Amino acid sequence: xxxxxxxxxxxxxxxxxxxxxxxxxxxxxxxxxxxxxxxxxxxxxxxxxxxxxxxxxxxxxxxxxxxxxxxxxxxxxxxxxxxxxxxxxxxxxxxxxxxxxxxxxxxxxxxxxxxxxxxxxxxxxxxxxxxxxxxxxxxxxxxxxxxxxxxxxxxxxxxxxxxxxxxxxxxxxxxxxxxxxxxxxxxxxxxxxxxxxxxxxxxxxxxxxxxxxxxxxxxxxxxxxxxxxxxxxxxxxxxxxxxxxxxxxxxxxxxxxxxxxxxxxxxxxxxxxxxxxxxxxxxxxxxxxxxxxxxxxxxxxxxxxx
Amino acid sequence: xxxxxxxxxxxxxxxxxxxxxxxxxxxxxxxxxxxxxxxxxxxxxxxxxxxxxxxxxxxxxxxxxxxxxxxxxxxxxxxxxxxxxxxxxxxxxxxxxxxxxxxxxxxxxxxxxxxxxxxxxxxxxxxxxxxxxxxxxxxxxxxxxxxxxxxxxxxxxxxxxxxxxxxxxxxxxxxxxxxxxxxxxxxxxxxxxxxxxxxxxxxxxxxxxxxxxxxxxxxxxxxxxxxxxxxxxxxxxxxxxxxxxxxxxxxxxxxxxxxxxxxxxxxxxxxxxxxxxxxxxxxxxxxxxxxxxxxxxxxxxxxxxxxx
Numbered sequence: 001x002x003x004x005x006x007x008x009x010x011x012x013x014x015x016x017x018x019x020x021x022x023x024x025x026x027x028x029x030x031x032x033x034x035x036x037x038x039x040x041x042x043x044x045x046x047x048x049x050x051x052x053x054x055x056x057x058x059x060x061x062x063x064x065x066x067x068x069x070x071x072x073x074x075x076x077x078x079x080x081x082x083x084x085x086x087x088x089x090x091x092x093x094x095x096x097x098x099x100x101x102x103x104x105x106x107x108x109x110x111x112x113x114x115x116x117x118x119x120x121x122x123x124x125x126x127x128x129x130x131x132x133x134x135x136x137x138x139x140x141x142x143x144x145x146x147x148x149x150x151x152x153x154x155x156x157x158x159x160x161x162x163x164x165x166x167x168x169x170x171x172x173x174x175x176x177x178x179x180x181x182x183x184x185x186x187x188x189x190x191x192x193x194x195x196x197x198x199x200x201x202x203x204x205x206x207x208x209x210x211x212x213x214x215x216x217x218x219x220x221x222x223x224x225x226x227x228x229x230x231x232x233x234x235x236x237x238x239x240x241x242x243x244x245x246x247x248x249x250x251x252x253x254x255x256x257x258x259x260x261x262x263x264x265x266x267x268x269x270x271x272x273x274x275x276x277x278x279x280x281x282x283x284x285x286x287x288x289x290x291x292x293x294x295x296x297x298x299x300x301x302x303x304x305x306x
Numbered sequence: 307x308x309x310x311x312x313x314x315x316x317x318x319x320x321x322x323x324x325x326x327x328x329x330x331x332x333x334x335x336x337x338x339x340x341x342x343x344x345x346x347x348x349x350x351x352x353x354x355x356x357x358x359x360x361x362x363x364x365x366x367x368x369x370x371x372x373x374x375x376x377x378x379x380x381x382x383x384x385x386x387x388x389x390x391x392x393x394x395x396x397x398x399x400x401x402x403x404x405x406x407x408x409x410x411x412x413x414x415x416x417x418x419x420x421x422x423x424x425x426x427x428x429x430x431x432x433x434x435x436x437x438x439x440x441x442x443x444x445x446x447x448x449x450x451x452x453x454x455x456x457x458x459x460x461x462x463x464x465x466x467x468x469x470x471x472x473x474x475x476x477x478x479x480x481x482x483x484x485x486x487x488x489x490x491x492x493x494x495x496x497x498x499x500x501x502x503x504x505x506x507x508x509x510x511x512x513x514x515x516x517x518x519x520x521x522x523x524x525x526x527x528x529x530x531x532x533x534x535x536x537x538x539x540x541x542x543x544x545x546x547x548x549x550x551x552x553x554x555x556x557x558x559x560x561x562x563x564x565x566x567x568x569x570x571x572x573x574x575x576x577x578x579x580x581x582x583x584x585x586x587x588x589x590x591x592x593x594x595x596x597x598x599x600x601x602x603x604x605x606x607x608x609x610x611x612x613x614x
Contacts, residue, residue, distance in 0.1 A: 020517065022436055022438070023436070023438045025432075025436070025517050026432045026436035026438050026441075027432075027438070029428040029429060029431055029432035029436075030428070030429050030432045030433075030444060032424075032425050032428060032429075033425045033426060033428065033429035033488065033492065034429070034444065036425060036481075036484060036488060037447065037448070037451065037488070039481075040463070040481050040482070040484060040485050041451045041454065041459065041485055042447075042451075043466075044459055044462035044463050044466055045454055045458075045459060045462070047462050047465075047466070048458055048459070048461055048462035051461075051462065051465075058464070058465070100356055100359070103352045103356060104352060104353065104356045106349070106352070107348075107349035107350070107352040107353050107356075108349075108353070110345060110346065110349040112346060112349050112350060112353070118353065118357075120600065121361075122356075122357070122360055123596070123600075124360070124361070124364060124593075125360055125363070125364070127589075127592060127593055127596045128364075128585075128589040128592065128593065129545065129546040129563060129588060129589060129592055130546055130548060130563075131546070131548050131563035131564075131566060131567065131588075132367075132585040132588060132589050135566070135570075135581055135582070135585050136363055136366070136367050136582070136585065137363070138571075138576075139366075139370065139578050139581070139582065140363060140366060142578075144379075144381065145378065145379050145380060145381065145383060145578070147366055147383050147385075150380075150381070150382045150383045150385075151385075153381075153382055154382055161381070181359065181360070181363065184356075184360075185360070213341075213345055238452075238453055241455075242455040242456060242457065244456065244457050244548075244549050245548045245549060248548075248549070249548070249567065249571075262455070262457075263455065263456075263457040264457075266455070266457045266458055266461065267457045267460070267461075267549070267553075270460075270461040270464070271461075271464075271553060276461065276465065279461050280458065280461060280462070283455060283457070283458035283461065284458075286455060286458065287454065287455055287458060290453065290455065291453075294453070
């Protein structure tokens, strides 16, 4: 639709026929949504960034300006271990489902029988509610009666069970596996959609030319799905960087902080320590890091694509 | 089918080649080369291995829900339930707390879905069919809002709702849920409106319909299936939320996910079979919604992601 208004001395936004101009109409349509965005996303975000400069409690009214001291405290305290846990979780919970999702997408795209049905069935872990996923894996990893220990002991690989979620060296792995289980189906669907755009002729031509499976993947398939792969990895990275639910239900950030990521640390500081100032200061650092990482990634992607 | 051409020769004219392919896989499989058979086998191995990872946990959820307590709590659990019991499900039906959480979940998720669809339909229509200054920035704002960490947003939302006296209300839950449903719905619906031809809207305008009338009597009815799909998606996302409902409400207004945590994950030995039965029941609406909109869900996700 055109946005050209006939010029003339009449009220702004109203056309000759007395109707709203396109531009006014378009803004009217946006207004309710924009108002909601402003109130529930933009304002809280700006306010929370400001709160980082104050000493403020969640439960008591009033606050005191403290400058950068909250940020300094965060950097001296939790920041580095928490950053490391976050990176560990984000990389693990992005790489593992990507590998699984890609392998499955390639398999389903190779023309095996029942591929469409399998695609639908495989979405199941992704569809069920996140908290159910957490309950289920809590039960599987259970130290005393968990099926994982049971199977390992039955097959003679272990004599006694492991407290998967209670040990500092296995807790993060367990959390990553759980989160990956819930997200690899989504990766698979997106990558499969990408694979289906690869022209079969390209593959056939390469096969006729004698290219093996691995070379065909590298030189034919990968360049075609690079774009969609970049997008799913970026989205999954962003989501994992701020993921909360699985970690909180499975370990609550423990044991001994072994799975304490930014999301858990900010949440606990605010709602268990009631310390809004420190929570938002840490949160601000977290957000800046995320934005920085995304910017770097997009730049690298842009260069790689060129 | 990618595998049937090698045998028929690539030098054939295009038409003939297309026809061979249309006859589908059976032709190809009969003439499978050893290398193709190998890649089939590798594909099936991948499907089986990843399938075990994907489906065995689901099996375990159902199996545990059907196992009696004495059987479930064994150091080396039986991989197949010895005897099947539905007692955990009947126990659920009598649990009034859970029923209460369920009512809250339904109420809040439906309200969130309706509100999100209404607000984002107008917004998406504006983004899709009009060109004006500030449009790009607004669209980027909507997209970027998904990137703001939820836990950080929650901290301030809590303070805001607290000062407005909205803590522990349905309104607080609905508003906080729209922080993630609104961007999603706007992007999904923009994709839907993009598919409605401009010519149709122009025709309505020529026939003398006002813009509001065009939108409400021509465009929205056409987009109805898509609106329902985004609404269902918003419903599912709200149904699944954990952290907002956990924090902004007490047990009185709480939804199922935090409600289940409070009911089952306490200081004492968790009643795992009961919890698995409850998990099963809680998943039903989501899985049902998903089956209805599988087509939209995947398409909409892809569209949103590609545009992002």
